[in-house]
Amino acid sequence: MRKAVIAGSGAGASVMALTLAEAGWHVVLLEKGPNYFTGLGEHWPPKTVFSNDNLKANRCFEQPDPDAYPRTFRTSAGQKKGYYVGGVNELPVAVGGGTIHYGAAMPRFWDIDFKQHSMLGPVDGADVADWPFEYADLAPLYDHLERAIGVQGDMSAMPHDPVLKHAPRSRDYPMKSGPQKRASILVSGGARTLGLHPYPFPSAINSEPYNGRPQCNNCGFCNAYGCPTGARGSALDILHRALLTGRVELRPETMVHRVEMKGRRATGLRWVDQHGRRGVEHGDIVILAASGIESARLALMSRLPDPHHRIGKRLMFHYFTSGFGVFLDQRLHAYKSWGAETACMEDFADPDFLGARAFAKAQGLPYIRGGLCEMGGSEDVIPEAQFYQYILGAIQPQQPFGRAFKELMRTSLLRDRLMGIQMLGHDLPYLSNNVTLDPKVRDRHGFPVPRITYAPGKHENVAQEFYIPLITAVMLASGATAAAAVPANTPLMGAGGVIPATRHILGGMQMGTRANTSVVDEWGRMHHTDNVYVADGGVFATSGASNPTLTIMAVVLRMARRLAGTA
Amino acid sequence: MVDDPRVGEGFTRRRVLGTASLLPLAALLPELLAASRAEAAAGSPYRFFTSHQAAVIDAATRRIAPGPEDDLLEAGHPGAHECDVVRYIDTLLSAFDHRVPKLFAGGPWSNRHTKGVNHMKTFVKPDRAQAQAWRKRIKELQRTYRNGVTALDAHAKGDFTKASALQQDRILASSGIAAFTSLLFGHTIEGMYSNPEYGGNKGLAGWKEIGFPGDIQPRGYTTHELQAPEISIIDPTGIVAEVLASFPQIAQAYASGVWRG
Numbered sequence: 001m002r003k004a005v006i007a008g009s010g011a012g013a014s015v016m017a018l019t020l021a022e023a024g025w026h027v028v029l030l031e032k033g034p035n036y037f038t039g040l041g042e043h044w045p046p047k048t049v050f051s052n053d054n055l056k057a058n059r060c061f062e063q064p065d066p067d068a069y070p071r072t073f074r075t076s077a078g079q080k081k082g083y084y085v086g087g088v089n090e091l092p093v094a095v096g097g098g099t100i101h102y103g104a105a106m107p108r109f110w111d112i113d114f115k116q117h118s119m120l121g122p123v124d125g126a127d128v129a130d131w132p133f134e135y136a137d138l139a140p141l142y143d144h145l146e147r148a149i150g151v152q153g154d155m156s157a158m159p160h161d162p163v164l165k166h167a168p169r170s171r172d173y174p175m176k177s178g179p180q181k182r183a184s185i186l187v188s189g190g191a192r193t194l195g196l197h198p199y200p201f202p203s204a205i206n207s208e209p210y211n212g213r214p215q216c217n218n219c220g221f222c223n224a225y226g227c228p229t230g231a232r233g234s235a236l237d238i239l240h241r242a243l244l245t246g247r248v249e250l251r252p253e254t255m256v257h258r259v260e261m262k263g264r265r266a267t268g269l270r271w272v273d274q275h276g277r278r279g280v281e282h283g284d285i286v287i288l289a290a291s292g293i294e295s296a297r298l299a300l301m302s303r304l305p306d307p308h309h310r311i312g313k314r315l316m317f318h319y320f321t322s323g324f325g326v327f328l329d330q331r332l333h334a335y336k337s338w339g340a341e342t343a344c345m346e347d348f349a350d351p352d353f354l355g356a357r358a359f360a361k362a363q364g365l366p367y368i369r370g371g372l373c374e375m376g377g378s379e380d381v382i383p384e385a386q387f388y389q390y391i392l393g394a395i396q397p398q399q400p401f402g403r404a405f406k407e408l409m410r411t412s413l414l415r416d417r418l419m420g421i422q423m424l425g426h427d428l429p430y431l432s433n434n435v436t437l438d439p440k441v442r443d444r445h446g447f448p449v450p451r452i453t454y455a456p457g458k459h460e461n462v463a464q465e466f467y468i469p470l471i472t473a474v475m476l477a478s479g480a481t482a483a484a485a486v487p488a489n490t491p492l493m494g495a496g497g498v499i500p501a502t503r504h505i506l507g508g509m510q511m512g513t514r515a516n517t518s519v520v521d522e523w524g525r526m527h528h529t530d531n532v533y534v535a536d537g538g539v540f541a542t543s544g545a546s547n548p549t550l551t552i553m554a555v556v557l558r559m560a561r562r563l564a565g566t567a
Numbered sequence: 568m569v570d571d572p573r574v575g576e577g578f579t580r581r582r583v584l585g586t587a588s589l590l591p592l593a594a595l596l597p598e599l600l601a602a603s604r605a606e607a608a609a610g611s612p613y614r615f616f617t618s619h620q621a622a623v624i625d626a627a628t629r630r631i632a633p634g635p636e637d638d639l640l641e642a643g644h645p646g647a648h649e650c651d652v653v654r655y656i657d658t659l660l661s662a663f664d665h666r667v668p669k670l671f672a673g674g675p676w677s678n679r680h681t682k683g684v685n686h687m688k689t690f691v692k693p694d695r696a697q698a699q700a701w702r703k704r705i706k707e708l709q710r711t712y713r714n715g716v717t718a719l720d721a722h723a724k725g726d727f728t729k730a731s732a733l734q735q736d737r738i739l740a741s742s743g744i745a746a747f748t749s750l751l752f753g754h755t756i757e758g759m760y761s762n763p764e765y766g767g768n769k770g771l772a773g774w775k776e777i778g779f780p781g782d783i784q785p786r787g788y789t790t791h792e793l794q795a796p797e798i799s800i801i802d803p804t805g806i807v808a809e810v811l812a813s814f815p816q817i818a819q820a821y822a823s824g825v826w827r828g
Contacts, residue, residue, distance in 0.1 A: 034694045049691045051674030052782030055761035060697065061671050067700035179790040182797075217787025228675035228784045253694055274695040322822040326814070331797040335779070336788040381779055383827070385756040389749075390826030391817060395809055399740050401631040401752055403638055404806040406646065409777050411807045414821065416778070444696055482811055484818035498823045 001026045001247075005269045005283035007256035007298060008032075010097015011549050012535040012556040013289035014238035015145075019560035021245040028249045028281050029239075030271050032290070033093035035252040036062065036226060037236060040095070041243025045213045046236065050100075050226025054382045057225055062092040062101060068444045069093065071293070073499055075455040077432065085441055088452045089317060089500040091291050095252050098291070098503065098549070099234035103223035103340045104204040105547035106151045107372060108142050110166035110349070111135040113544040120351060121366050123459060126428040127314055131541045132513050132522030133558070135167065141554040146202075147174045149233035150210040151550075153202035162350040163199070177342075178207035178216065183334040183419045184343040184376030187325070190478025191345055191375070198345040198375055204233035205338045211237055216338040223340035223377075231338075238553075257447050259286055259302040264530045272445050285531040285563070287524075288509070289556075292538035296435040296508035297450040299519075305528035308516045312436055314429035314507040315452065316543035317500045318371065319460045320488040323421035323471040324414070325480030331416045334378030341422075343375040348423060348467050349545035359466045368463040369426035371545035373471070377420035384415040419480060421471050424504070426545040428459045435508050454500055461487075504548055509538030511555075524559035535559060613653070614661035615709065619726075621653050623716045626728045628652045628755045630735050631748070637732070645772035647755050655758030655767030660709050663702060667692045670701055672764040679771075680786035687764045687782070708750075715747040 002025050006013050009031040017027045037046035050062075060066070066087040074083035091098040112119045114131040122128050146153075153173035158164055177200035180188070188198040205216045216231035227234075242248040251273075258270035260280055268282035288295035296312040304311065347353055348370030351360075360368040379387075388408040393400040411417070427433075438451040468485045475483035488498065512518025515527035518541070524533040535556045537548055544551065561567040611618040625648060629637045634646025662668045671691040678685040693701060719727040722738040730738065739748045758767030760774065762782055768774060774781040803811055810817055820826060 036691075047675075049671075049674040049686075051672065051676055051687055051762075052784050053672055053674070053687070053762050055757055055765055056671050058757075059670060060700075061691075065697055065700040067703060068696035179793055181793045182795070185794065217785070218789075218793055219783050219787045221782075221784075226674075320822075322818070324814075324818045324821065326811070328803065329798065329800050331778075331799045333792075333797055336793050381760045381774075381777070382756060385760060386753065387821055387826050389752050389756065390820065391810065392806075393749075394820070395806070395813075397740075399736055401739065401748070402736070403633055403640060406632060406641065406644060406776075407806050408810070410644070411801060411803075412777060413807065413810060444699060482814045484815040486815070486819040486822045488822040488824070498825065501824060 003028070003283040004285050004287055005281045006030065006287040006289055006535075007269055007295070008097060008289035008291070008536065009095050009235070009239065009250060010091070010289065010291070010536070011099050011235050011552045012537070013097065013287070014235035014242065015553050015556045016287055016289060016535045016560045017248050018238050018242040019557065019564050019566070021242050021247045023564035023566055024247070025564070026247050027242070028283065029251065030254045030256050030269060030281060031095050031250065031252045032255040033062070033064075033095065033252065035095040035250070036100070037095060040236065040240055041250070044240055045230030046240070048226060048228065048230070051228050052219055052221040052225070054380050058382060062094045062226060063087070064090050064093040069449070070441055070443065071449050072438045072441050072451045074451070074453050077453055084499060086499070089293070089502060089505060091503060091505060095250065096235045096239065099236070100226050101224050102234070102503075102549060103547070104232050104234070105339070105344070105374070106146065106149075106202045106204050106550045107344065107346070107546040108167040109135070109544040109546065109551045112166060112351070113542050114138075116542045123366060123428055125430070125457065126459065127431050128428060129510070129512060129517070129541045132511060138551070138554045138558065139168070139170065141557045142550060143171060145550060145553050145557065149204050149237050150174060150206060150213070151202055151204050151233065152177055152207040154200045157199045159197035159199065163197070163346050173202060175207045175210055178205070178338050180342045181334065181337040181376060183332040183378065184341055186332070187375045187419055187421060187474065187478045188343045190476070191474050193477050194474060196345055196347045196474065198343045201339060201342055201344040201374070203339045206231045206233070207338075218336055218338050220335040220337045222338065255445065256290070256298060257301060257445065259288075259298065259304060259532060261302065261304070261529075264305070264528065266529060266532045285533060287533045287535050289535040291536050292505040292508040293435050293450050293452065295534055295536055295538045297437065299509065299526075300435070300437050301447060304526060304532065307528065310510065310517065310519045312508050313431050313434045314510050315433045315435055315454060316427040316429055316506040316540065317454065317502045318427050318504045318543060319425040319456050319464065320502050321370070321423040321425055321464050321467060321471060321485060322488050323423070323475050323483065323485035325419040325421075325475030325478060325483045326413050327417045327419065327479065328481040331412070332378070332419055333416060334376060334418065341374040341376045345373045345375055346546065348373060348470070349426065356466060360462065363462045365459055365462055368459060368466055369545055370463050370467040371424040371426050372547065374422040374424070377422055378418045379415045381415065384412070385409060387414060419475065419478065421474060421485070423467060423471060424502075424546060425460060425463055427506075427543040428457060429507055429510075429542065430457050452500070504537075504543070506537045506540040506543045506548060509534040510541050511539040512541060523562050524556070533559065533563070613657040614664055615657050616653070616660075620712070620716045621657070623719055623727045624656060624712070624751070625653045626735060627719060627739060627748075627751055630732065630739055631752050631755045632759060645776050647759060649769065650759040650767050650773045651769040652755050652758035652767050654769070655761070655765055656712070656754050658766030659754070660705060660712060662705055665690070668698065668701065669765070670697070672762055676784035677762070677764070677782055679781070680783060685764075687762055711747065711750065715751070718744060718747065
């Protein structure tokens with residue numbers, strides 16, 4: 001029996017494990033974090049200790065505690081000191097990875113995302129590239145995964161231009177769309193009056209019982225919360241099936257810190273567990289699926305062959321542009337919802353959106369792309385209150401507390417009267433945005449932590465400049481009394497740059513056909529090794545302009561079927 | 568007699584026996600520590616705070632989020648005291664006094680919307696990494712609170728609780744105390760709006776005050792509740808008007824996340 005050893009247990013790892021196990025492989029998954037799901041691989045859906053609990057989420061219940069697993073951040077390699085140590089764009093460290101608390105948004109990438117260099121052309125200063133395959137190669141895998149995980153959506157409500165034109169579908173979603181919530185209804189209405197094309201957000205959230213899991217009851221503790229009922233589809237759907245084969249072992253609280261190499265061949269993954277026990281899990285192949293940042297870190301810590309210095313390069317996070325609309329005539333109760341937003345809109349991801357080409361040319365760029373807009377989100381109570389604390393410090397420093405705080409909480413401009421738009425802007429790949437090993441800072445086991453170097457480039461800044469007035473216009477057209485759209489990543493008030501927190505971790509282990517300009521080949525194998533594979537968002541050659549989880553799974557499914565000989 | 572192999576490697580028998588006999592003791596350690604602290608806090612109904620420390624924190628958090636007893640204009644509006652913010656902070660500072668530290672309330676739901684067991688009351692054991700990080704964090708917080716109370720008393724020339732409301736406000740806003748006030752404000756927020764299993768939000772007063780239902784599983788919301796209009800017209804005055812007046816700047820600060828600290 002062939003054996004694969006995988007670092008990680010999230011979106012990519014789960015798909016790899018199931019596909020290999022179904023083809024008869026023995027698979028061992030080593031997961032750094034704990035398992036919050038009792039009975040996974042035995043009964044379904046598993047029992048969980050996740051709940052409607054804002055505080056627990058803020059206390060790093062599933063996120064890596066920055067004290068145990070810090071990262072460092074700087075905006076450029078030239079920033080020699082004073083950079084930030086703490087949490088930087090982390091995904092959960094727990095069985096199921098990012099999918100245990102993602103918003104479950106499941107849009108597809110577009111044809112131009114996979115052939116960006118040949119279809120849209122190069123951009124000065126950026127490292128734009130094609131993927132080694134195209135949208136049509138992934139389309140059947142998207143279909144398969146939408147059914148395997150359970151995605152709701154409504155093909156008839158999706159606009160041909162630009163969505164279905166760029167991401168054609170041969171069949172509808174396995175579940176119909178659930179009810180739209182109040183804030184999403186209002187913002188979608190506003191967008192339509194401007195000639196835009198919002199539609200129900202494709203989401204891995206049950207609008208009816210599916211996969212043995214219940215229908216979602218709209219509790220609203222969704223994005224950035226573990227699902228208490230199991231109504232959300234995730235990597236667990238895949239992991240459970242993998243465990244049922246009897247050929248998959250899942251070991252939580254076991255951190256991989258080194259790929260053991262003999263020449264070009266990996267012999268296994270070296271690990272340390274919570275109790276300090278150490279060992280090596282040997283296998284015929286090893287798979288890094290710990291997220292773009294952590295897989296690159298692992299490759300760097302293992303000194304895997306990298307003659308062209310590509311490991312860790314081209315990190316892409318998506319730039320987020322946030323729109324805030326405030327209603328003085330009504331409360332929107334955005335917290336009553338399935339998902340964070342029940343509608344989305346992809347018009348601004350289109351490089352040919354009306355006026356975008358001309359604006360780009362005037363700024364010396366061949367094109368600009370915004371991204372998918374999540375329509376109708378809001379904020380949680382505790383962060384809302386924390387923000388009022390902050391603004392009271394700025395507005396009335398002589399008494400930054402007291403009755404004014406309670407007045408703000410009761411009025412709730414920035415939660416219950418708030419209608420948010422979040423645009424997930426397309427990040428171009430830059431060699432200067434990357435992961436390296438921090439020369440000084442160590443994690444709790446004494447290993448060097450990832451140092452993130454990241455700043456938006458000219459494309460991202462120009463695109464925001466173009467789309468900000470449009471986002472503001474959508475909110476005003478929706479009936480908001482006051483509206484403002486702002487870039488989320490502009491340095492502010494002396495801060496050395498805003499710490500990235502988009503949770504979209506792409507690139508770092510880029511896929512490509514040429515060994516001198518990429519890290520892995522089209523099947524996920526690292527070019528200068530015989531049997532080291534990468535199976536997470538790290539392999540993305542471009543960032544797309546929407547939520548990446550479904551694409552991560554589809555790309556990994558393509559690799560896994562080839563490895564398993566079932567392609 | 569077969570010697571313990573370790574004895575020959577630099578361990579004396581006394582040391583081996585000593586270590587062995589300490590094992591049951593180590594298991595009791597959290598309870599013992601709690602007991603010794605309880606002795607220090609003798610007569611106090613709290614695990615960490617002495618009666619005086621609790622009174623000072625109560626007085627200070629009443630200024631941060633005043634209730635009906637603290638401000639006439641807040642009649643009918645519970646504040647930090649009514650939410651029992653002191654109990655929340657005390658629970659956090661003594662989290663490791665329990666066999667399973669009171670850091671992560673359990674799930675999948677409480678019994679506020681269903682009959683039966685409140686699963687949130689059974690706390691989830693942190694893993695080693697979490698426990699290590701939180702032990703260190705709470706140790707630092709304990710020191711900060713002890714020093715913070717001492718500093719508040721010193722600024723009040725003896726006893727902070729005896730100072731007038733105006734003096735208390737001045738002290739809390741003064742530059743020497745600002746960092747502690749900011750920490751206290753953050754914990755006041757958590758104590759008012761977190762699930763009551765963490766010790767605060769007494770009688771759900773914090774959530775009721777702002778019209779938030781809180782944890783709603785396994786009930787959830789109906790389609791009608793998702794979509795229903797909720798007309799509520801306000802004519803902004805005071806601080807709300809000020810926030811609206813500088814809305815673009817406020818939005819920028821909000822989006823940047825700098826306020827998350």
